[in-house]
Amino acid sequence: ETGVTQTPRHLVMGMTNKKSLKCEQHLGHNAMYWYKQSAKKPLELMFVYSLEERVENNSVPSRFSPECPNSSHLFLHLHTLQPEDSALYLCASRRGTEQFFGPGTRLTVL
Amino acid sequence: DQQVKQNSPSLSVQEGRISILNCDYTNSMFDYFLWYKKYPAEGPTFLISISSIKDKNEDGRFTVFLNKSAKHLSLHIVPSQPGDSAVYFCAALMNYGGSQGNLIFGKGTKLSVKP
Numbered sequence: 122e123t124g125v126t127q128t129p130r131h132l133v134m135g136m137t138n139k140k141s142l143k144c145e146q147h148l149g150h151n152a153m154y155w156y157k158q159s160a161k162k163p164l165e166l167m168f169v170y171s172l173e174e175r176v177e178n179n180s181v182p183s184r185f186s187p188e189c190p191n192s193s194h195l196f197l198h199l200h201t202l203q204p205e206d207s208a209l210y211l212c213a214s215r216r217g218t219e220q221f222f223g224p225g226t227r228l229t230v231l
Numbered sequence: 232d233q234q235v236k237q238n239s240p241s242l243s244v245q246e247g248r249i250s251i252l253n254c255d256y257t258n259s260m261f262d263y264f265l266w267y268k269k270y271p272a273e274g275p276t277f278l279i280s281i282s283s284i285k286d287k288n289e290d291g292r293f294t295v296f297l298n299k300s301a302k303h304l305s306l307h308i309v310p311s312q313p314g315d316s317a318v319y320f321c322a323a324l325m326n327y328g329g330s331q332g333n334l335i336f337g338k339g340t341k342l343s344v345k346p
Contacts, residue, residue, distance in 0.1 A: 177333065
């Protein structure tokens with residue numbers, strides 16, 4: 122248990138759906154991350170938020186839209202995804218050099 | 232191009248023996264390295280780290296070795312236990328510069344420890 126929670130844990134959606142992933146931490150960390158883990162690929166950094174401000178967008182398609190309303194919450198809004206977007210989406214928060222990961226949301230796009 | 236490489240996708244070891252997981256990196260600006268462990272259906276959890284000013288860091292059964300000239304690090308687990316069976320990710324970061332604090336991960340190595 123890292124103190125970073127993610128909901129839902131599993132999500133199946135069609136290509137025309139709109140859904141959101143939620144990440145929450147009450148560890149007092151002020152940097153939060155979204156990663157994508159696809160099979161047989163390294164963890165890919167998607168977005169970085171520092172003090173609620175997006176500081177990095179790693180060339181992620183606009184069908185993924187992050188939101189950080191406060192330092193404890195991070196959302197990833199999903200819209201018109203493609204089947205190749207099916208993956209494990211991991212949220213993390215940072216303290217110093219260490220990142221603490223949530224359990225991930227397993228997303229399947231049909 | 233991958234900056235952090237774990238060239239062995241899997242490793243199988245007998246219980247009680249040593250497990251050695253390897254990691255290579257290409258960016259000489261990396262100055263901090265971490266190993267994460269991941270069980271199925273869970274997020275990665277931090278295991279052990281090493282700063283570039285050191286060549287060895289030990290924590291119980293886990294030791295990480297860093298060879299800066301070869302841009303290579305390795306994780307040793309001695310003795311290996313069945314509960315160590317998981318995917319191990321090597322990660323690197325730069326403490327300074329534009330990507331400060333962002334971890335760059337390898338693809339992971341799946342370790343299986345057989346009883």
